[in-house]
Amino acid sequence: MNLMDQRFATLKKQNQTALIPFLTVGDPDIETTVEIIIQLEAAGADILELGVPYSDPLADGPVIQRASQRALKHDVNLRTCMETAVLARKAGVKMPFILFTYYNPVLQMGLDHFFEEVKSHEISGLIIPDLPVEESGDIRRRADEAGISLIPLVAPTSHERIEKIVSNASGFVYCVSSLGVTGERSSFHQGVDEFIQTVKQFTSIPVAVGFGISTHEQVARFSKICDGVVVGSAIVREIESVIPLLNDKNTRQQGLLQIREFVAQLKG
Numbered sequence: 603m604n605l606m607d608q609r610f611a612t613l614k615k616q617n618q619t620a621l622i623p624f625l626t627v628g629d630p631d632i633e634t635t636v637e638i639i640i641q642l643e644a645a646g647a648d649i650l651e652l653g654v655p656y657s658d659p660l661a662d663g664p665v666i667q668r669a670s671q672r673a674l675k676h677d678v679n680l681r682t683c684m685e686t687a688v689l690a691r692k693a694g695v696k697m698p699f700i701l702f703t704y705y706n707p708v709l710q711m712g713l714d715h716f717f718e719e720v721k722s723h724e725i726s727g728l729i730i731p732d733l734p735v736e737e738s739g740d741i742r743r744r745a746d747e748a749g750i751s752l753i754p755l756v757a758p759t760s761h762e763r764i765e766k767i768v769s770n771a772s773g774f775v776y777c778v779s780s781l782g783v784t785g786e787r788s789s790f791h792q793g794v795d796e797f798i799q800t801v802k803q804f805t806s807i808p809v810a811v812g813f814g815i816s817t818h819e820q821v822a823r824f825s826k827i828c829d830g831v832v833v834g835s836a837i838v839r840e841i842e843s844v845i846p847l848l849n850d851k852n853t854r855q856q857g858l859l860q861i862r863e864f865v866a867q868l869k870g
């Protein structure tokens with residue numbers, strides 16, 4: 603059991619659902635990202651998705667695309683994202699980290715080198731949204747060897763592929779609540795609750811849901827049927843909205859507090 607498995611087990615005993623924020627590392631800069639991570643944990647976050655900024659984030663909506671562009675101005679890459687996890691751990695953050703990256707940066711680093719690095723950088727989980735199915739076997743084997751969980755994404759249109767996708771999953775299964783790209787939504791794919799129940803029939807590991815979740819009410823709704831709820835764009839938008847405060851030493855703490863309060867009210 604890695605740190606993330608342990609966290610889910612603890613939450614299950616407490617009959618609690620994990621709040622899993624996503625943020626783009628290096629938005630607006632690495633130092634601020636570490637301070638934001640500290641605030642997210644203080645706000646009640648349980649597990650954190652560390653997003654690696656990418657120039658062609660095809661599954662992302664405009665909010666995360668803008669965050670990637672801001673982070674890429676600082677040449678943030680896979681390695682700096684892993685180093686950020688170590689910096690946050692050194693700053694006393696206890697929650698498990700998931701490295702969220704598109705496949706290309708992993709290929710650029712080279713699979714052998716990537717898994718060597720990821721093993722020594724406080725990473726418990728890995729999400730690669732555009733990982734080709736035919737290559738997922740090799741990546742899963744390497745992840746298992748490194749002791750980290752390769753977290754699969756299942757969509758409401760996965761239907762008969764659900765069993766295949768989740769059969770040997772580890773960490774948790776990420777149910778995508780809606781079709782399309784990331785971004786806050788007022789409604790979700792028709793039948794999303796039945797979809798989540800179907801996924802739960804095929805796996806005994808935790809099941810989390812993400813895509814479009816941005817309010818306390820939506821978190822509460824999905825917390826009734828899932829072990830984890832992922833919130834990305836809404837938090838990234840909150841970070842974006844306070845960047846002017848963060849960039850001024852006189853209002854930096856106020857900006858950090860605003861992020862903390864936004865996330866704290868999600869869990870409620």
Ligand SMILES: O=P(O)(O)OC[C@@H](O)[C@@H](O)c1c[nH]c2ccccc12
Nearest residue numbers: 624661731784785813814833834835
């Ligand atoms: O941003 P949203 O709608 O809250 O969705 C979570 C999402 O940000 C995060 O899990 C994620 C960021 N980029 C992705 C690409 C594909 C799947 C998931 C993601």
